[in-house]
Amino acid sequence: MSNELISPDKFFLNRFGMNENSLERILGTALERKADYADLYFEYRSAEGIALEESMVNHTSKSVSHGVGVRVCAQDRTGYAYSDEVTIDRMRLAAEAARAIADQRAAAPGAIQVGGRVASHNLYELETTPLEIPLEDRAKLLAEIDRVARAYDPRVKNVMASIAAERKLVMVVTSEGKIAADIQPLCRLNVSVIADDGKIRQIGSYGGGGRVEYRHFLEEERWKQYALEAARQAITNLDADDAPAGEMIVVLGPGWPGILLHEAIGHGLEGDFNRKGVSAFSNRIGQKVASELCTVIDDGTIKNRRGSLNVDDEGTPTSRTVLIEKGILRGYLQDRMNARLMKMAPTGNGRRESFAHSPMPRMTNTFMLAGESAPEDIIKSVDHGLYAVNFGGGQVDITNGKFVFSASEAYLIEGGRVTRPVKGATLIGNGPDVLTRVTMVGNDLALDAGVGTCGKDGQSVPVGVGLPTIRVDGITVGGTRG
Amino acid sequence: MATVDLKLAEWALGEAAKHGATAAEVLCISAESLGAGVRLGEVEKLKHSRERRLGLRVFTGQSSATASTAELERDSLADFIANTVTLARLTSPDPWSGLPDPALHPKSFPELGLVDPEQGMVSADEALTIARTAERAALGRDPRIKNSEGAEFSSGRYQVMFLNSQGFSGEYAGTSFSLVAAPIAQDGDSMQQGFWHTSNRRFSRLEDAESVGKTAADRALRRLGARKIKTRHAPVVFDPDMAAGLIRTIAGAASGPSLYKGASFLINKLGERIASPTVTVIDDALMPGGLGSKPFDGEGLATNSKKLVDGGTLATYLLDCYSARKLKLAPTGNASRGVGEAPSVSTTNLHLEIGKYTPEQIIGSVKEGLYLTEIIGMGVNLVTGDYSRGAGGIWIENGELAYPVQEITIAGNLKEMLQAVEMVGNDLRWRSSTASPTLKISEMTIAGA
Numbered sequence: 001m002s003n004e005l006i007s008p009d010k011f012f013l014n015r016f017g018m019n020e021n022s023l024e025r026i027l028g029t030a031l032e033r034k035a036d037y038a039d040l041y042f043e044y045r046s047a048e049g050i051a052l053e054e055s056m057v058n059h060t061s062k063s064v065s066h067g068v069g070v071r072v073c074a075q076d077r078t079g080y081a082y083s084d085e086v087t088i089d090r091m092r093l094a095a096e097a098a099r100a101i102a103d104q105r106a107a108a109p110g111a112i113q114v115g116g117r118v119a120s121h122n123l124y125e126l127e128t129t130p131l132e133i134p135l136e137d138r139a140k141l142l143a144e145i146d147r148v149a150r151a152y153d154p155r156v157k158n159v160m161a162s163i164a165a166e167r168k169l170v171m172v173v174t175s176e177g178k179i180a181a182d183i184q185p186l187c188r189l190n191v192s193v194i195a196d197d198g199k200i201r202q203i204g205s206y207g208g209g210g211r212v213e214y215r216h217f218l219e220e221e222r223w224k225q226y227a228l229e230a231a232r233q234a235i236t237n238l239d240a241d242d243a244p245a246g247e248m249i250v251v252l253g254p255g256w257p258g259i260l261l262h263e264a265i266g267h268g269l270e271g272d273f274n275r276k277g278v279s280a281f282s283n284r285i286g287q288k289v290a291s292e293l294c295t296v297i298d299d300g301t302i303k304n305r306r307g308s309l310n311v312d313d314e315g316t317p318t319s320r321t322v323l324i325e326k327g328i329l330r331g332y333l334q335d336r337m338n339a340r341l342m343k344m345a346p347t348g349n350g351r352r353e354s355f356a357h358s359p360m361p362r363m364t365n366t367f368m369l370a371g372e373s374a375p376e377d378i379i380k381s382v383d384h385g386l387y388a389v390n391f392g393g394g395q396v397d398i399t400n401g402k403f404v405f406s407a408s409e410a411y412l413i414e415g416g417r418v419t420r421p422v423k424g425a426t427l428i429g430n431g432p433d434v435l436t437r438v439t440m441v442g443n444d445l446a447l448d449a450g451v452g453t454c455g456k457d458g459q460s461v462p463v464g465v466g467l468p469t470i471r472v473d474g475i476t477v478g479g480t481r482g
Numbered sequence: 483m484a485t486v487d488l489k490l491a492e493w494a495l496g497e498a499a500k501h502g503a504t505a506a507e508v509l510c511i512s513a514e515s516l517g518a519g520v521r522l523g524e525v526e527k528l529k530h531s532r533e534r535r536l537g538l539r540v541f542t543g544q545s546s547a548t549a550s551t552a553e554l555e556r557d558s559l560a561d562f563i564a565n566t567v568t569l570a571r572l573t574s575p576d577p578w579s580g581l582p583d584p585a586l587h588p589k590s591f592p593e594l595g596l597v598d599p600e601q602g603m604v605s606a607d608e609a610l611t612i613a614r615t616a617e618r619a620a621l622g623r624d625p626r627i628k629n630s631e632g633a634e635f636s637s638g639r640y641q642v643m644f645l646n647s648q649g650f651s652g653e654y655a656g657t658s659f660s661l662v663a664a665p666i667a668q669d670g671d672s673m674q675q676g677f678w679h680t681s682n683r684r685f686s687r688l689e690d691a692e693s694v695g696k697t698a699a700d701r702a703l704r705r706l707g708a709r710k711i712k713t714r715h716a717p718v719v720f721d722p723d724m725a726a727g728l729i730r731t732i733a734g735a736a737s738g739p740s741l742y743k744g745a746s747f748l749i750n751k752l753g754e755r756i757a758s759p760t761v762t763v764i765d766d767a768l769m770p771g772g773l774g775s776k777p778f779d780g781e782g783l784a785t786n787s788k789k790l791v792d793g794g795t796l797a798t799y800l801l802d803c804y805s806a807r808k809l810k811l812a813p814t815g816n817a818s819r820g821v822g823e824a825p826s827v828s829t830t831n832l833h834l835e836i837g838k839y840t841p842e843q844i845i846g847s848v849k850e851g852l853y854l855t856e857i858i859g860m861g862v863n864l865v866t867g868d869y870s871r872g873a874g875g876i877w878i879e880n881g882e883l884a885y886p887v888q889e890i891t892i893a894g895n896l897k898e899m900l901q902a903v904e905m906v907g908n909d910l911r912w913r914s915s916t917a918s919p920t921l922k923i924s925e926m927t928i929a930g931a
Contacts, residue, residue, distance in 0.1 A: 053743060056574045056576055057573060057574045058545075058546075058573060058574050058576040058579065059548075059573070059824060060547045060548075060569050060570070060572065060573045061547065061548040061549060061822060061823065061824070062547070062549045062550075062565070062566065062569060062822075063549060063550040063551065063822040064550070064551045064552065064553060064562065065535070065550075065551070065552045066552055066553070067533075067552065076521075076524070076526065077524070077525050077526055077527065078526070078527045078528075079527070079528045079529075080527065080528065080529045080530070081528075081529070081530035081531070082530075082531050082532075083531075083532050083533075084532070084533050084534060084535070084552040085532075085534070094530070097528070097530040098528065098530070100528055100606055101525060101527070101528050135569070135572045136572060139572070139574075157744055158743055158744045160743060192745075194743065194744040194745060194865065196744065200866070201744060201749075201865050201866065202865060202866060203745060203863070203865045243870070243893075245713050245891070245893065245927045245928075245929035246713035246929050246930070246931075247713075247929075247930070247931050276521070276629070276631065277629055278629055278631055278666055278673075278675070280673065356531060356533070358527070358529065392860060392861070393859065393860045394859060395858040395859045395860070395872070396858070397675070397856075397858060397874075398675075399666060399673050399674060399675040400672075400673060400674050400675075400705070400708070400888060402858070402872065402874070402888055402889050403858075403872075404858050404859035404861070404871070404872035404891075405859070406859055406860060406861040406870065423863075423866075423868055424861070424863060424868060424870065425861070425870045425891075425893065426859050426861035426870040426871055426872055426891050426893075428858075428859075428872045428889055428890065428891050428929075429889070430889060476710075476889065476890065476891060476929050476930060476931070477891075477929060478861070478870040478871070478872070478891025478892070478893050478927075478929045479870065479893055479927070479929065480870075480893045480894060480895075480927040481927075482713045482714060482715060482927045482928075482929065
């Protein structure tokens with residue numbers, strides 16, 4: 001174990017009986033045709049899950065998966081083959097399958113020399129990964145969460161809590177001869193509470209995590225905050241009225257409501273969609289796409305965050321990318337292929353779910369910089385509107401720019417005051433337009449607690465979002481009270 | 483295809499017992515697939531995959547743990563099995579856990595035609611040719627089809643082996659083929675994607691590539707110039723794909739785990755009218771060649787065909803053994819099983835039984851309302867039934883499809899929406915494991931400008 005932690009690249013070479021020479025031969029096979037570059041992605045992932053329901057810690061699970069993916073890129077073409085049998089033979093077959101994408105070449109390719117290491121960040125070096133914490137301790141914590149959530153209110157009828165922990169070792173070997181290796185810990189704690197007052201049943205959910213030590217949950221009694229927050233949401237929603245329907249002023253609370261940026265802006269700025277010209281943001285760099293109060297960043301280099309990575313999944317160190325600066329569209333999120341085809345620099349956003357997937361441009365942690373307004377003043381400024389503080393998921397249609405995100409906790413604002421809770425509702429808007437309607441930005445930027453997962457083309461990756469309180473003048477709220 | 487042999491699986495059961503497991507299950511899945519995509523006529527991607535995994539569930543009395551691994555050499559597997567038994571010992575005893583009643587295991591299995599007898603894996607070259615044909619048909623459909631997210635063809639095969647320590651042993655194999663096309667239409671400032679796909683277990687039964695491309699193009703073109711409408715209450719006609727999504731939601735709320743957790747609006751509704759009499763929902767695991775067909779479920783129970791909703795009445799829940807015991811009911815053969823997960827519940831071939839109207843008659847019955855062709859977002863609260871989704875489609879005026887609409891939401895509560903199903907179409911087509919004909923809900927809230 002400790003050896004693996006010191007040197008993930010040695011771990012792979014030892015475990016699967018390979019050396020630099022065998023990697024060179026496989027890459028040579030991959031590049032036999034007219035390709036621009038090739039890479040090998042090795043992954044070894046261990047994960048454990050433990051869950052409580054009905055006051056019993058009755059679910060435990062663990063998994064070990066490993067595999068290798070071979071990718072060959074030629075212009076805008078990608079050949080990808082993977083196998084969960086990591087042997088030289090399988091890799092050679094995979095390389096032969098992947099290179100079929102490229103045309104035949106006349107001259108033999110130059111020799112590849114594997115050796116140089118990529119200098120990466122050090123964003124989540126953990127003394128102990130959560131996987132090393134005894135299962136009994138994790139079970140005790142879940143039992144405490146159950147107790148605290150039930151004690152919050154007699155109307156709490158069921159508590160579901162789970163801890164998921166994983167450790168992923170990855171190694172990327174590129175045809176430039178570079179090796180990038182990383183150990184990526186990740187864990188999250190989730191709590192869902194069902195409340196029932198005899199007439200209505202409601203649910204509340206909260207959680208957090210990141211690339212953190214297990215004690216993250218114990219510090220500041222975060223576990224307790226999660227339990228109380230889930231219970232509070234469920235109880236609050238018991239009294240919720242029907243949500244309004246139609247376009248209105250919406251104030252978004254800090255933190256997780258940043259999912260707005262993820263859906264409305266982030267996806268539309270991913271390099272692949274823009275290279276192909278299929279995004280509502282295509283060819284709009286330098287144009288005004290937001291009010292000048294808005295500066296939006298994607299930053300994969302924040303310590304211990306769920307969306308952070310030392311290197312992305314093609315061996316590029318992650319970075320901080322300004323997407324929108326004072327309302328002006330500045331940049332795209334790039335992987336290697338799309339950066340090269342668009343003659344831009346890779347931004348360290350080439351990510352993949354696992355060895356079974358080819359990388360593509362993805363977000364890391366996406367957030368808006370703080371502004372100057374006090375959150376109270378933002379609420380006070382609204383005569384009639386919606387104050388939405390917690391959200392479920394969202395989705396976007398890249399091509400026409402329409403996006404949704406669904407509120408799970410929201411209130412009416414009446415005469416400058418937050419009044420009654422209303423039921424969850426989906427909010428729908430237009431990506432290139434919604435931020436132009438931002439009229440106030442709070443001084444209270446918060447990042448989410450660390451539970452986000454983003455899906456694209458069938459691949460899920462962990463991400464983060466963040467937002468200060470903002471006022472949006474006109475977004476359609478999908479309630480029932482029209 | 484790399485397969486896991488029965489001997490290894492049996493050995494794994496023996497190892498679990500040796501380490502003190504009182505009962506165990508082994509699930510092995512191996513799969514292979516090849517996909518090829520083109521974009522704007524050029525090869526864009528090839529993807530070849532092979533996977534092989536072993537899943538284990540072990541019991542020590544009433545405690546259990548599940549685990550999965552890709553390391554199938556006996557040495558590492560032996561450690562893995564020992565660790566899993568240890569994990570089970572650390573888990574709380576659960577009075578409802580355990581293997582099924584052995585009497586429920588079937589002695590023989592139905593032949594369901596899950597494997598294409600004529601076509602094996604489709605080669606990369608052939609796959610590219612098919613994808614090209616579909617994309618070319620889309621691009622040639624109209625000068626406003628100016629761009630494309632490409633077309634992709636893939637084929638795959640898999641094998642499932644499942645055995646447990648009380649003598650159940652079964653295996654089956656399957657094939658699948660699919661083709662998708664995603665052209666983009668542009669007119670002035672308006673840019674819209676269209677999407678269409680076909681999939682089948684038999685290659686020869688796929689929808690023709692040219693027609694997939696044309697349909698995808700038509701779906702992009704009809705969205706051009708979409709506008710927002712004013713907030714109002716109006717009838718909503720769900721097209722077959724959108725209706726299938728609604729049917730899936732009912733099944734989710736009728737699933738054992740949602741019910742015993744208290745997370746469903748269908749709790750205590752068995753035998754009650756939950757929908758209008760025009761609604762009959764069937765889950766049929768035995769449909770020959772069905773994309774969701776399987777000869778036994780994730781716990782080794784016989785699968786079956788049954789009505790979930792019968793003329794508006796909730797006729798059964800969908801249960802695995804665990805949720806059945808908790809709810810004091812019998813399991814329904816709907817256990818599903820991911821390799822590394824405890825059994826859960828899933829549907830097989832789920833569909834809404836056809837009604838008597840043509841889609842044209844249904845649209846024709848609406849004076850002013852929405853023909854719903856897209857939904858975005860996950861805005862369904864299964865606990866309360868509250869439903870609020872991003873939507874797009876075509877506005878109906880005087881019984882005719884008039885103009886495309888977007889950036890709107892549709893909202894209601896599933897309890898009321900199901901009672902308000904006013905008409906069901908006769909246009910059921912199977913393109914995935916859930917299908918539905920067109921259906922009309924008499925009124926929902928549509929939020930817009």
